[in-house]
Amino acid sequence: MRCKPVNLILVGYGNVGRAFFRLQLEKRLLARRRYGLDIGVFAVVEVDGVVASKKFLDETSLPPGPASDLERSPLWKKNLPLDALFRAKEPGVLIECTPTNLRTGEPALTHIRTALDSGWHVATANKGPLVVDFAGLRQKAKENRVALKFGGAAAAALPTLDVGLYSLAGAEVKSIEGILNGTANHILTRMGEGMSYQEALRDAQSKGIAEHDPSLDVEGWDTAAKLLLIANAVMGSSFTLQEMKVKGIAGLTPRIVQKSAGEGKALKLLGQASREEARFKAQVSPVALDRDHPLFGVSGTNKGITFFTDTMGPVTVTGGKSDPRGAAAALFKDIINIFRPA
């Protein structure tokens, strides 16, 4: 079978970027066989330079270490502008994996705008640029007739957007409820078992689940950012972070968590978006879920989302790896879905 070549530029070589580079090498043969796509990375972009080649990069093209080792590669070029890469190849997909900034969206925002204007599709694991300029980026993608995919940004391998946009096509999503942050959910689960907030947080940090600065996770802003992307994409809302009421779990006592459990409920950090006529509402807060709520059993680092629809009833998705490999797999999925036939 003659395969369609799909050129990738990978921007950002942190944990997710490295996991993505490895995963697309592992999956190259599968993509050729199952989807007829010859997918490969020809450039890896970091802050001060680029590893680039005319052919797809392979295991031997990159030093085994982190981003700071890239400059040891014989293919390293200092300060090569992204524009030059966009012109170097038949347009494919920009894979955006730089660190998230929920305030400015940069540097990803500029990368994505330039890619779309250059006729390149985009798949991003970084939610910053979409939180900052959701409508603008979608409009730009539409004008340039290219795809802007962000499944990897919305909840890694949990397929929130695919289900909302594809599986529920033709239905009206009246409301969305989601447990979208694995760190906060892990902490609440541990508190339900009797730990204090501080103990549960330290437990999560010692296991690599929570970051050294866990504020985005425990104060609810990571949940809010994901909810914003999903609601805006699926419900057609135009939320900004500023408009959302966000309350995290930092002030909670084990007593409150255990009180819910004693009543047969489960306390969860829940993102909720809903529509009444043309009015949209969105908030993030701890909510005690009844036993028959479809997200009741989502515990530990697991995540889940329920779409309440007019014609299909409630549809819930749970699970999906939250680690860098899960995010990488979501990016790879988005690439396949840009190019596969219907």
Next chain:
Amino acid sequence: MRCKPVNLILVGYGNVGRAFFRLQLEKRLLARRRYGLDIGVFAVVEVDGVVASKKFLDETSLPPGPASDLERSPLWKKNLPLDALFRAKEPGVLIECTPTNLRTGEPALTHIRTALDSGWHVATANKGPLVVDFAGLRQKAKENRVALKFGGAAAAALPTLDVGLYSLAGAEVKSIEGILNGTANHILTRMGEGMSYQEALRDAQSKGIAEHDPSLDVEGWDTAAKLLLIANAVMGSSFTLQEMKVKGIAGLTPRIVQKSAGEGKALKLLGQASREEARFKAQVSPVALDRDHPLFGVSGTNKGITFFTDTMGPVTVTGGKSDPRGAAAALFKDIINIFRPA
């Protein structure tokens, strides 16, 4: 906006067919606005005749009653062959809603083969033809470069196939576990509350959940048929019903169900398909699920499925209406996804 016309032929005007006809009328404006598709039915086909028009049929085109009333329509034509309809219009989608026959697949099998050979796409709510000739129909669709969609047959509004094929693109599905029959699950849930099998069955029948002849549901064959479709589509297996080990719930006593509950487990009628190297295995049987199994909480008439993957971990979908309107919504979704841009 200029919309793309999508011509539909609806075959079978039973509960699902009627629900589909109503739903596509309700959703016509939404399909135009949101997807740029002008979707409409121009022919409704029943055993001994057809209601057909040059334009899309509307509320006033069909008598309000069941299939037997269709012949009262002024647009009724007796014994019009399906071929004539395929030639009458720009090819669109055949919507197959005739009664299911898991042994012969007919009459749907002939309808679908003819449609595919005439260059028409197919969306079916009837699993019979796919259970009987999965590989042959897929091959025929491929040769004719048309889509063969069967989301409505695999589990109505529960998006099993979309998730398996679209959301998990690029991942290897190593195994599938599913609670795929709402009637059996309802009966088991009631037995867990203390009813005998016979009491629970009568309860389901009195609520319209179980049919007068519930054998396909309680003996596991409905679950097996759905599992066959999903596994063959998503895992690339080629199961036939004959190869599957199928055990239903008819012989179970409340004691067995309650024993599971006493051990903190939940007894479910589970379809399981897995792959070890190139060997596939599939079976249907009552299984006691641990509390941390993602399908543990799926009770009553609810359904759910878990895909265990290499790169994305386990991904679970639950919920989705099981009634004729849910199946109709799944058919409508499949139509949109045939024609929408990526």
